[in-house]
Amino acid sequence: MHNDLTLKDIAKIANVSVATVSRVLNNLGGYSEETRKKVLKVIDEYGYRRNAAARNLKTKKSNTVAVLLPQVETTYYITILNGIGDAAQQNGYSVLVCHVGASGSRTKEYMNVLGEQRVDGIIGCSLPPNEEIDSLMANSYIPSVLVSTLSYNYTIPYVKVDDYKAEYEATNYLIKKGHRNIAFLSGPISDVVAGMPRLQGYKQALEDNHIPFREELVAYTSFSFETGIRAFKEILSRNVDFTAVVACCDDVAAATLSVGYKQGLTVPHDFSVIGFDNTRISEMTVPPLTTIAQPLYEMGTTAFNMLLYEIETGVKPKSQIIPFEIVERQSVKKLR
Amino acid sequence: MHNDLTLKDIAKIANVSVATVSRVLNNLGGYSEETRKKVLKVIDEYGYRRNAAARNLKTKKSNTVAVLLPQVETTYYITILNGIGDAAQQNGYSVLVCHVGASGSRTKEYMNVLGEQRVDGIIGCSLPPNEEIDSLMANSYIPSVLVSTLSYNYTIPYVKVDDYKAEYEATNYLIKKGHRNIAFLSGPISDVVAGMPRLQGYKQALEDNHIPFREELVAYTSFSFETGIRAFKEILSRNVDFTAVVACCDDVAAATLSVGYKQGLTVPHDFSVIGFDNTRISEMTVPPLTTIAQPLYEMGTTAFNMLLYEIETGVKPKSQIIPFEIVERQSVKKLR
């Protein structure tokens, strides 16, 4: 058992009042150097841990933020989470993680406990665009921000990359390398944040370069390796010519490598691929993937700082579009 | 603003005492069905969220557990975290994540806040074996368990695989496939949980099969892809013959694929590899990796349940050695 002295105990031992002990503990001033030393000495000798519950109750602040994560296994989320965690720790906040399920189905249950805990803020991390989740967050009266996703129906501030522009640039990059028959492994079109916009970016890049869009060069995935496999096989089965593929994420790009390999197609010799996200996997494949890099860690710290801003000032932060960049590795070949 | 009525408010509106409201809220019985309905109706109509801080203060329970994670980007940790999170949610617990840094250097700071928060328990997740961290946990008087690691100097219960046996079997598997010149990409020998034991398992398997151990066939990594690259290049540079390599983790196994590729060596044609962990990467490489599967998700749920047992009964749970299995994919060739 921990001894668990209270403020009162310390005060008694040090022969001062609880108010004084509280003052020195919180560096509020209004005490002599002498009493400060005395109090600190007692605490040091007898041991003392402040009681967060009592403090929270009184101050109506929990110094805790929650992060809502879909239950998906990619390094994507840990990198963001690392960023959030570091920023939180620097500012004296704790972070509660809530795995709301791949489709966010457990969000409602979690929102209840977050309400009871009086978390100071909520970060929704790359959640699937979903009217219900958004409304739950928006109506919780708890400061909230979104990372790597956004809400169309509610004004929840977000940090994200411009998905449309990113995929436009990815496609354009391939075109500049001499490719014209470019396949696209898309996310779900129903996904208004990373599905549709990226498809649109791809299409627009084609159009701006006077390359006709061809339906048979696109197939759909749900951003997973498995669905990537299926989608790429589908394209291959259509027997259309292509020299490059733009994939909606790194896992899907990796999938093209796998199915390509089984069919005797090697990258970038037989076709080129560009991924999206720059997750750890993109360095680890053979060949390593050229990809659109999202600054995941910074997105995490930025999200936390935006949230902190709202918590402290009460004013909703502005959303931020954060720059992406193309990191060139070895999955794209220049065509002459 | 949320209206935030208190128990007292509800009591007043419902014309009962706070005690009664508290009773119905906690299903304690001792009230008529009629009053129960009345109270619930008021709550439903006016809205009410219980205040966790007040409750925690009174009950001296936070219904929160903390997970200590090294700051490393592998799907390994998310899978365990998913398991912990699900088990926690099912039992009405929240989970706090603490990124203690790759070497655990931030553990001390975190232990302070966890003490103040009065978390009910702590799960140390695959932390580097480290006397200081262990002593911090053991002396915190907070129920603690370890996942995928253990402590030699303190009796903290753990859930893990038998690393020695697992690597013994991995090596043996290769031998049974006809390999005799087997390289080993080890973790640090200073790592007494996943470094030394795995090396020992490898050695013993060799010995039991009358294959002499050769120093020049082993190189050291710190379980990362990057150090895996370096270590495998080192082995290659020694110009010793080998037909297979056992890697201390999947990331290191993936590294052999990458350097092999650059040197024109393909797997499993030119050499075979077996990984460790069965993380997502093992399915995504070309070829996919044969590996030792740790049941990561179950290890997470088990860890939580062990912790819950100690929280509820006050008795330290027994440590558990959880079974691993070899999952065969395509990185190992049978030699005739």
Next chain:
DNA sequence: GTGAAAGCGCTAACAT
């Protein structure tokens, strides 16, 4: 079956 009241350990307003 229901209520009154005492605290849990702290902060902060007020007094001195």
Next chain:
DNA sequence: ATGTTAGCGCTTTCAC
């Protein structure tokens, strides 16, 4: 510079 005190919102013992 320091102390007194009234709560924060809840649970729980004890009366009735």
